[in-house]
Amino acid sequence: MSRVHVLGNAGMDLGLTLPHMPAPGETVVGNDPHRAPGGKGLNQAVAAVRCGAVVRFLAPLGDDPEAAEIAAALQAETFDALELPRFRGASDRSILMLTPDGENCIVSLGACGDGFEPAAAAGFAAEVGPKDILLMQGNLSFAATRAAAAACAGRVVLNTAPMLWDVRPLLPRCAIVVANAVEARAITGSDRASALRDAGAGIAIVTLGGNGCRVADDAGEQDLPPCPADLVDSTGAGDAFCGALAAVLGMGWPLMDAIAAAQRVAARTVERRGAFAAIPPPAECASLLRRVA
Template structure:
């Protein structure tokens, strides 16, 4: 089995249960509060590990109590966590979620932004040509590009959060995963047209996630649209991270991209039926069950 190297952010999530999301300038009172580990890099590394991949996860964190809590939590997960300690506060996200599962997120990412090019390159170079390097948009553009350029491995890039122009990165990517809002901003197109456009911009394969409408997959063999499993969504916060992590694990196991995406969709559907982000991530037992169901 190939290895999955994840370079991304790790922080704490402060989740607020809201009757509805506030309008600009409006103050609302939350009816529920929860605090848990989070960050797109962390969530994706955890789900990849729980899905059976051998995962090496590196993330910049502070030297504070939040960093100590993250280390303790990740020591219980099936992955190797390599903390990159910086003189910045550990990242923090505030997530507001409605009873219908809609959410909005604000993130402070000083530690993620503080990861330098040299550290990104050093980590990325460790991947072998058959391994996968999974990246997101939380780090700086310079560090992300440096990792992509330096790695001998194959690159999966999740464009969320879309913080800076990504066009120059696409030629380094074997698989790009983006949602419909992100792809519209990147390409000015929607749906299959956006996927094709991203391929012409250099990405080898493109996945556009469409929420309950499914996903678009574009490869060298053509385009297809996959329906999403039908579930009642409670909280959509961690769905994209679950899909990315499970997909990376499936590719490392040798599955085709289509098979990996179907597994990722199934796991993401499980995630949205639960509240929270880290707390909603499927367990290893969940993922084993979902994988077995897909193989039937």
Template sequence: MGRVLILGNAGVDLTLQLPRLPVKGETLLGDSTGSAPGGKGLNQAVAAARTGAQVIFHTPIGHDAQGEEIAAALTVEGFADLELYHMPHPSDFSLLMVLPDGENSIASAGSCAAALTVQMAEAFAAKASPGDIVLLQGNLTAASTLAALMTASARGGTTLLNPAPLWWSAEPLLRYCDIVVVNRGEAEAITGLLDPSKAAAALCKLGASLAVVTLGADGCLAFDSEGTSRHYPAPHVNAIDTTGCGDTFCGVFAAMLATGRDRDTAIDLAQSAAALTAQRRGAFTALPSHAELDGLIARNTGR
């Protein structure tokens, strides 16, 4: 059994329900505001830990009340190892604008994530061993993310990159990725190809051994370096908020691989977990509970 090592951001999510996105210069009233811990790194780490997998999570936070809120939320999640790097910056935050159909747009501030150094990333990734899954996202700098991927690869870990948000070029990093997980828009932005199947194949040509392109209600598709392609349908649910679905998918997918599930089972379980998130509002608050994930895994794998 391997572990899941996650290096990523943690912050506070401010959620606002809107009838539509505002246009330039417009002030638009929303409702159903909310605040909760968040960030792609935090959400993915919590989702992975709630499966029962051994999860190591390192993240940068600020010396402020928001940092204390983040730390308090993380300490109860049962991580095998949790390290908080306190940075001389305000804690990161995101504004999640959720539309009536459940789709969302997100704006983020990430000074703490950007301050995580190459040396910190290398020290984190040096904990990896063969059988471990090392998961990173796009919130850190390209240099720190690359350093972690290279170090983890050299240590024999399986590297998984979810390069959102795309604020630097992911292409140079893909040669150090065993797995890359992107959504439809991210796949197109990286490869320039609108067709998800062609984009997934292009991601493998750029260096990834396995490319997974998530397609929302249409499920996801996977393409590997052997040329094998497969589409995985998603469970049919009444989605009310898709915020956090991708994070749930990545965290559960990584955990299932680390605990010995094959690719097909890991993807199916990750999609089923993401479907639970889609039926609730918020991101952190919508993540499946330990009991829900335990039941989901037991029903689908016999555990």
């Protein structure tokens, strides 16, 4: 089994339910506040480890009380290695706004992630073996992400969310790129997975929410149907997909089987509220993987 190395952010999420998303200048009263550890890096690392991967995770945290809470939640997971360097100031945090139809909008603060040094990112990635996977997102700076990709001897899997900088220079270094339709259009002007491949990605996956996903590899492009799900909250779907995908690829699964497994894990995630709290527990993930295998 290959090791999955996740380099990304971790923070604290505050979730609110809104009757509808605010229009410009509008004040909307939310309800049912809840908080939990979060961040794309954290969610994807947790999804990978709950799917049975051997996972090494690094995320920068602040020196505030939230950092201790985040660290405690991560230490309860079965990571092979956990690296949580501390920086002066507040840990990253996000506000997750959810409407009754299950759609979401997220606003994030990311000083810890953005301030992570490129040399430290390269040092982390230098320990990725040739058969291993390095999973990254867009929360760290472009310089840090580029340095990690350059230092990695294994397969680089990049989730393009959030779109904080131009990812196009990194695409030729990526074995797999995962983007949603909005991100794909921002990068290439098209939501076709083949456009991301034309821009340099080895394999491109464009997630389409309830419409499944598009995949482009050496065999061409194809649309894959969605897994049935009773939508409650779409917030953590992309992270669950990416973490599960990296996990089963690390186990040696063929690409299409790995995508099917990741879709199943994501489908179960959207049937629960939250992101971290919605990721299926290990026993459920194991059952979902057996159904695909």
